[in-house]
């Protein structure tokens with residue numbers, strides 16, 4: 361089988377401000393640090409392992425804190441080094457603020473053709489609680505300006521189960537998102553990450569946060585509303601209009617290779633999963649010196665590799681396609697994981713037929729438990 365083309369992920373870790381729930385590798389914008397980081401990133405890019413790129417994704421942080429000429433230079437670097445084909449999906453994560461609006465023309469000219477906009481909520485009170493500084497009007501302006509700049513593929517990120525959120529306020533956010541006509545919507549349940557200000561708040565006042573019952577109701581609302589609006593629920597947290605699934609993320613779920621560049625970035629190449637250090641200065645020093653970037657790596661083999669691939673595939677609406685697993689991993693999933701499959705089919709969380717094993721709608725609510733069982737087995 362020919363080697364699959366790889367996704368290239370570039371981490372741009374600076375943000376205009378820091379949100380209290382966020383656990384990503386990120387720092388508040390600082391001119392000197394951002395310039396040094398960009399130089400380090402380009403140095404790493406020049407000496408990173410060779411891959412044939414299929415997609416390019418700028419994540420963060422808030423990549424649009426960098427001016428479009430910096431993004432353009434990185435796009436050119438990736439094209440030159442990894443042969444990113446013309447017309448390939450190039451996504452940039454963005455904050456819907458007035459700075460973005462001014463930069464959209466330049467971003468499109470730089471080659472970006474997909475924007476993933478971190479909206480989170482259209483409710484002003486929820487935005488304040490989440491520490492976000494944009495307003496619902498800023499979102500509408502950003503979407504309009506993106507269309508004017510030429511973007512035909514927009515994704516809106518929303519968060520449900522935010523403190524104080526109700527079914528009514530969540531429904532209103534979904535309606536407001538749909539009114540803007542995005543091609544793609546991601547809805548993530550809020551998770552409390554250790555070490556964040558939200559974790560401190562949760563420890564002090566757990567009642568301020570949604571319980572599991574409310575969170576499930578909010579997720580169900582998203583499923584029902586987005587389906588009614590013609591979006592395919594193609595992955596646990598992702599919905600797309602036909603033809604607009606995220607090609608970059610699809611590659612993660614297919615367990616295809618990806619190359620992550622930048623601080624904290626993860627790669628999966630030739631069966632080895634590795635993660636760069638999350639220390640900014642450690643990363644910059646190593647990259648600028650041409651040294652290997654410190655971090656962790658592990659080779660996934662045998663049951664661990666198959667379990668990981670099943671876990672990823674189950675996230676998608678296609679689920680595990682039995683024939684391709686047989687060809688790629690040499691295992692018959694229904695046979696090898698007979699007990700797990702039967703247990704979750706009986707519980708109504710998995711469905712299995714001659715060609716596939718996949719999560720039922722009910723199973724999507726407890727996806728971590730179901731997927732985790734394949735890793736543990």
Ligand code: SF4
Nearest residue numbers: 375378379382420421
């Ligand atoms: S949530 Fe996004 S914008 Fe907020 S600090 Fe994290 S990476 Fe930055």
